Amino acid sequence: MFNLNEIKSEFKQVISKEVNIMMISKIDKGRRIRPSNLSAEELNHLIETNREKVLIIDVRSSQEYSRGHIKGAKSIPFKTLKPDHKYLENDKEKKIVMVCNGGGLSTMAAITLSRAGFTDVNNLNDGMFEWVINGYPVVIESIDLKPPKEEEVLEINLESTTDSKILDATGKLCPIPVIWTKKAIKTMAPGETLKLIADDVGSLIDIPALLKKTGDELLNMHKTDSEIEFTIKKKSLQTQ
Structure with a gap:
């Protein structure tokens, strides 16, 4: 006798394989x-x-x-x-x-x-x-940005390692990365480094502008396909 459940299972496997082949073909x-x-x-x-x-x-x-x-x-x-x-x-x-x-x-x-x-x-x-x-011009529209929620400002994704701090601001639009960076720098010792990870293109403009005001040093700026990593060094006591 035929086992109906086995037939259904085999049929699903065949359909699944055909769908996968079609998807791979489209991707190819x-x-x-x-x-x-x-x-x-x-x-x-x-x-x-x-x-x-x-x-x-x-x-x-x-x-x-x-x-x-x-x-x-x-x-x-x-x-x-x-x-x-x-x-x-x-x-x-x-x-x-x-x-x-x-x-x-x-x-x-x-x-x-x-x-x-x-x-x-x-x-x-x-x-x-x-x-x-590369310094090419951008157009920034004047839009009514909603002020960040209080919990967003307070909830800072900051981790500490043996020699630096890591701040994850991915998924956050400016001014959140700027606010978080200011808060993170305040917790750091002079000469300590911070790695900021962001994915808002506005951070490429706002973070260097912030550091110019605070006097802290941007050591490196590295981009991946979807993120930007800033390496920031807190200014020494002599320059404070």
Whole structure:
């Protein structure tokens, strides 16, 4: 006799394998369409020499866009991006440059447009992180930011190691990383170092500005695809 449960189980396994094969196939197809990467310097040159033929699409959230974006960039958050988007109707002949914070999300967006038939789709390598680090201009919109909640200000993610402190401000928009950094520095001894981890592009502007005011030293600034790491040294007693 046939065991109905065994038949159902085998059927599910077959379906699961077919679905996985289809997903892998789609991913593989996407990998074959690799957009060209532009450096921040190359994009800045395009803007200065041929701006009317370049369409910059910022696929970050609207709040991230408002915190700092490239002049003239159109805000189309990744979750709303569609190949037939009304913004793109008259732009198929333009050089399209996709932008996000670190370059990962914009790469996926560029692949989406390439597969839809757009022929000149590019990605800003290392995203807004690289753009800001290289000192290129950004537009910061004056928006009504809600003041941070009291619990956000008080709840500081600070850890201590044998030779430094680590402050995790990922997922927090400015001014929270700035407020937390000020609080963390106050707990440190002169000469002690702090590693700040953040993912808001505004931190690239606000943290150096803060340290310029406090006199503390920015030893290093390192970016990954989605985060920025600041290494900060508290000023010595002689300079306080």
